[in-house]
Amino acid sequence: MRGRGSSKDRGKVIKPPEANVRLETVPRQSTIRDVARAAGVGIGTISRVLNSSSQVSRETRARVLEAIRRLGFRPNAQARRILRRRSEIVCFLLSNRDFLHPFHARILQGVESYASSLKHHVLFAVLHYSPRVPPEKIDLPPVLQEHGLIDGVILAGTIYPNLLRRIESIHMPFVAFSNNVVGTDGEQHYDQVGFDDSNGTLQATRYLIEQGHRLIGFVGDTSYPWIQRRFDGYRQAMRESKLKPISAMPRSLDGFVDFGQKSALRILSRKTRPTAVVAGNDETAYGLWVSLRRHGVKVPEEISLIGFDDREEAVLMDPPLSTVRVHKEEIGETCMKMLLERLHHPQMAFSHRILPTEFVVRGTVLHL
Template sequence: MPRKPQDENTPSKESVRARSPTMADIARLAGVSASTVSRSLAGLPEISEETRIRVERAAQEAGYKINRHARSLRLQRSAILLVLIPDLANQNYSDLLMNIDRAAFELGYGIMIGHTNVDLERPDRLADELFTGGIDGILLTSGYCPARIRSRIENGSRLPVVRTMSPTEAGSGIASVQIDEVEAAADVVRHLIANGHRRIAHLAGPMTELVSQLRRDGWRRALAEAGLPEGQDLLLPGGFHLEDGKAVARRLIAAGTLPDAIFCGNDESAFGLMTELKRSGVRIPNDIAVAGFDDLTFSQVFDPPLTTVRLPRREMAEASVLYLKQMIEGGASLEDQIVPHELIIRESSGPGSPHRDRS
């Protein structure tokens, strides 16, 4: 719906806040008609998403209190999304959750949190409320999916469930919003190759997790493209935690030989690896280059700052909440949405010393 131009009679936000705002005030602030404001605040489907968001922002700025409970009763929905999070202490998930909460509010939803690493009984019980009307949809942020939800999907049910940030297997029946994990990992390794590194190892995450398998595949893809060896000694079993990186570093030091570079499956394991290497007198990137995956806050201030893939947490949150809303309202087909990733180049992946043997 085209936006109506504002004129000199449009009230300022401050003047509207000074009294009880009316729908006519909100209409003038948003540049739409009063009837559009009424239909938008009622949650009626004929209003476009862009217009509805603009109207709600104008209402909030004017101090108009939107009765979301009354609207959800009219629509016979709870207006609540369940977000299943494995680890709230992990910055990836805390940042994602913050962006999900903001995106959900913008679209007229509240969120409920199920912490799956603490106790599966409670989040599974919360997920059951999808069948009783207590929640409208579920956002998965890891490979975990409650048994009853998974069972119904495997039996052909179409449920409003979206997985984000964590990859999902093809044919799983679960819609997803994610990055291309394989290509993102390959981009890191291509960068290391462009910096002159030839023996490039991969500190892998747990191979029981799909994300670890995909990042390993990206490492292999880039090596194959460049005609470089993927020797068995270059695939380093590890994990996603600090201690995993430290353990791999100790094994390398004990073996007495270092690869030119190591691509770590995530930033946290890279921090552990780099800490232990530096403790043993190894210089980064002079003696060995290191790169990670995630772009956690500390990646830019670590010594040296870490080259990594930036996960687009805000974009994934916004896209997944919007996608879930469309599924709830019956207007979305089952598909995977790919959000662009970004390679962040910092000092840790530099070319190293010119005397290093690269044969």
């Protein structure tokens, strides 16, 4: 068998006669060359039709499209991606610390929605790590280790600095959801999207003051930076009106609901009981609500209550919970948008986009 001969033969003798039967049961996906042969044109023409790039005559285009339809041809996505050097797939990366919390699920929803409108795909991956391990020891999921599979990463969930440094080390474009970043070091080496925690509670607290409340408490686990920021907003509003902040911060290791429950006791045991409470988030507000109800304290008649996040469940509470709405889908969309900008302009300066929150008045706030 001569060198050149074998090359020519291979093209046609891919299926040796005896193997034909087996191959016919699983019909091989037709390729651009099959289409070219069927339409009686060259392979380049097929490519041009597919990419509607340069000129192809009306009749030729019609013949090619007809052949494509007849053969049921669908271009191979992988092959195309090699040349394009873009996979148009982004990775939504969530730390295992958050499972797929409804809040982040909604962000994912936003990412997917915006991505798919621009013909991009979203790969979902979970990262297992602990805040303590040194960055270089964090085991990134295989998606990030492979080369060429994804174009960039959207990082959600609770993010510790070691993770940020690890992601930076692989030189993969990424955007982080910034509100759950724990312990930033000031300098910004990456793109971020977030919302304004402190402004949210600032508006909420101001609203309570407008409604005539003077004794307003804050309940939230400020060991989380985002709760701390919400506390700051509350304090600012109190300061503006020369009111004295009242806060309850029990020790709790059983999550936000438990924290809310425990802090109810502290609130109730005060000499001067507040007429309203701003909670660090909806879960804390819920815990507080449960505990107040148990103690026969009526919401909002005796104590007004405001949450934060506007989870699905907030509106289902009885009475429905007043809260600070965060547009979760919009966060996802904005993350995706920023990532695409970064991909198209790699040298662009890093930015931090802050989305507004919205105070939603429902049944748990009383006008005094």
